[in-house]
Amino acid sequence: MPHFLDRAATVAPPGFSRWLVPPAAIAVHMCIGQVYAFSVFKKPLEGQGWTQADVGVAYSIALALLGLSAAVFGKWVERSGPRKTMLASMVCFCSGLLLTSLAIRWHQLWLLYAGYGVIGGAGLGLGYISPVSTLMKWFPDRPGMATGMAIMGFGGGALIGGPLAEELMAHFGGGPGGAQNALLVMAAIYAVFMCFGALLIRVPAEGWKPRGWEPSAHVKPLITNANVSVDTAWKTPQFWCLWVVLCMNVSAGIGILGQASPMIQDMFKVTPAAAAGFVGLLSLCNLGGRFFWSSISDLIGRKGVYCIYFILGAALYMSVPWTQGRGSVTLFVIVTGLILTMYGGGFATIPAYLRDLFGSYQVGAIHGRLITAWSMAAIIGPQLVDRLSQANKKSMPVEQAYNSIFYIMVGLLALGLIANLLVKPVDARHHVQPAKS
Amino acid sequence: MKSLLTWLLVIVPLGWGITKSVQKSLPLFRADAPPPAAAPK
Numbered sequence: 001m002p003h004f005l006d007r008a009a010t011v012a013p014p015g016f017s018r019w020l021v022p023p024a025a026i027a028v029h030m031c032i033g034q035v036y037a038f039s040v041f042k043k044p045l046e047g048q049g050w051t052q053a054d055v056g057v058a059y060s061i062a063l064a065l066l067g068l069s070a071a072v073f074g075k076w077v078e079r080s081g082p083r084k085t086m087l088a089s090m091v092c093f094c095s096g097l098l099l100t101s102l103a104i105r106w107h108q109l110w111l112l113y114a115g116y117g118v119i120g121g122a123g124l125g126l127g128y129i130s131p132v133s134t135l136m137k138w139f140p141d142r143p144g145m146a147t148g149m150a151i152m153g154f155g156g157g158a159l160i161g162g163p164l165a166e167e168l169m170a171h172f173g174g175g176p177g178g179a180q181n182a183l184l185v186m187a188a189i190y191a192v193f194m195c196f197g198a199l200l201i202r203v204p205a206e207g208w209k210p211r212g213w214e215p216s217a218h219v220k221p222l223i224t225n226a227n228v229s230v231d232t233a234w235k236t237p238q239f240w241c242l243w244v245v246l247c248m249n250v251s252a253g254i255g256i257l258g259q260a261s262p263m264i265q266d267m268f269k270v271t272p273a274a275a276a277g278f279v280g281l282l283s284l285c286n287l288g289g290r291f292f293w294s295s296i297s298d299l300i301g302r303k304g305v306y307c308i309y310f311i312l313g314a315a316l317y318m319s320v321p322w323t324q325g326r327g328s329v330t331l332f333v334i335v336t337g338l339i340l341t342m343y344g345g346g347f348a349t350i351p352a353y354l355r356d357l358f359g360s361y362q363v364g365a366i367h368g369r370l371i372t373a374w375s376m377a378a379i380i381g382p383q384l385v386d387r388l389s390q391a392n393k394k395s396m397p398v399e400q401a402y403n404s405i406f407y408i409m410v411g412l413l414a415l416g417l418i419a420n421l422l423v424k425p426v427d428a429r430h431h432v433q434p435a436k437s
Numbered sequence: 438m439k440s441l442l443t444w445l446l447v448i449v450p451l452g453w454g455i456t457k458s459v460q461k462s463l464p465l466f467r468a469d470a471p472p473p474a475a476a477p478k
Contacts, residue, residue: 023443030447153447159454163461193446200443270465277465280458287455333465 007081012202018138018210020200022146025131026153027197028086031190032093032127033157035062036283038116040165041100044179050109058100058116060378065121067375070129074368075230077126082134082201089127090194096120097187104180128154128371131197132351133364137204140360141213143352144302148294151348155287164189222303222423226431227359233366238357238426241419243373246350248416249309250377252317252409253343255385256336257282263389266398268329278333285337286344293345294352302353303423309342310417314410321403347374357426384408 003009012018038059042052077085099115102108131150139146168182209215215225233239256263260282261275270278297305316335323331350370355363385405392401 017440019440020443023447026447026451030450153451156451156454159458160450163454163457193450196446273464275465277462280461281465284455284458284462329465 005084005087007203010081010083010201010203011205016202021135021138021202022149024197024200025135025150027193028089028127028131029150029153030157030160031194032124033154034161035124036158037161037165040162041179044169044175045104047176048104048107054109058112061113061117062121062124063378064375065118066124066128067372069122069125070368070371073126074129074365077130078362078365081203082130083198085126085130086194086198086201089123090191090198092119092123093127094187094191096123097183101180101183104176129364129368132367134201134203136351136355136363137360141210142298143355144294144297144349147351148291148348152287152290155290155344158283159287221425222301223356224359224426227361228426228430229432230362230365230369232430233358234369236426236430238423241423242350242353243370244419245306245416246346246370247373247377248412249343249346250374251381252313252412253340254377254381255409256339258382259385263402267324267402268332270329281333281337282340285340289341289344290348293342294348297349297352302349302356303420305349306420307417309346310413310420313339313342314413317406317409320406324399361432
């Protein structure tokens with residue numbers, strides 16, 4: 001008899017509704033998406049004698065560990081099944097929050113890095129890939145929409161994690177003490193939600209398919225019915241093309257997202273409160289784009305939708321200096337909001353693109369290795385915007401300091417477009433034999 | 438019914454987060470930006 005954590009114990013009985021699975025996946029993503037809102041702790045922790053930059057390092061470590069753990073543990077995730085993985089993710093992520101609380105109590109910066117950055121970051125990687133690959137197995141007819149739902153939950157995690165932390169910190173009196181207690185409560189709340197996801201999750205039985213759905217007899221060139229193992233997939237040119245596609249798409253978006261508040265204040269002289277509103281609006285666009293664009297990709301194909309991201313994205317970036325020249329905040333907000341929908345869409349569409357090319361056999365593990373592109377982009381994008389804007393501010397009016405950055409973003413998107421156009425079907429010699437898959 | 442309840446468990450917190458975010462973004466729409474001093478002619 002299988003242990004209730006094993007994959008075999010999570011196989012759905014006949015008649016199980018697949019619509020019970022997305023809430024389980026979203027619950028886990030919604031919790032680990034808290035990482036996007038980590039910056040709310042920067043200001044209160046200044047009372048510890050730590051600078052905002054010191055605290056920000058924990059966020060960077062967590063994102064780097066997200067990519068690394070997803071890449072390293074991807075095969076284990078596929079073998080162990082979603083329930084064990086989600087619980088492992090819960091243990092790591094919530095321990096990270098608890099250790100962060102202890103780091104504040106004991107004034108130990110290294111513990112913040114080890115707790116939130118390393119242990120919590122490992123939880124992010126485990127929790128990110130497992131629900132996505134499970135949902136794709138339940139929705140072979142609409143894989144883009146399925147991954148969009150889960151990854152939308154990750155974007156939603158920031159919208160919940162930020163205000164939740166702020167309200168809890170205010171309740172506990174603010175400052176480092178408030179943050180310390182808020183983190184304890186958050187660890188408890190997130191543990192409950194992640195356990196809910198882990199207990200609810202199910203995998204489809206072998207050979208299951210949605211009622212009335214048959215795999216297309218006319219196989220589309222970029223959608224395979226065969227499977228490629230993770231050890232082979234990452235050696236193919238297709239994997240590295242998609243790596244560049246994701247890295248460029250994320251670098252272009254994350255640069256704006258990370259600098260949104262100072263950018264709009266410098267370019268349009270708006271108040272800090274309005275700038276905070278702009279950041280909130282971008283987060284909403286990021287969230288909506290995850291579901292919208294990945295669902296569109298089911299209709300027009302993954303390659304087509306990435307061509308839209310890159311071509312439309314480049315055109316929009318080129319128009320940003322024009323909106324600044326007109327002094328139109330409204331146009332600026334519309335343009336950057338649209339760019340951010342495609343940033344979110346890029347995250348949400350990539351798992352379905354991988355499934356199209358490599359099949360569903362080890363797609364979670366392949367996705368895990370591809371996520372290293374995100375870790376790389378998390379370094380490239382903000383650094384590029386930060387350093388260039390600082391340098392430009394010394395030599396030109398502050399409101400024009402960002403213009404050259406937008407043109408560099410166009411260049412990044414052009415590189416992504418080339419990589420996307422180079423994506424071809426995977427050679428049949430890489431397919432695993434049916435018995436293996 | 439079970440499906441509805443499980444969906445509610447994620448929709449309620451998501452809805453709360455979205456409402457908070459919309460509230461936060463309201464000052465942006467009240468912003469009245471002056472024309473930039475050094476706009477290109």
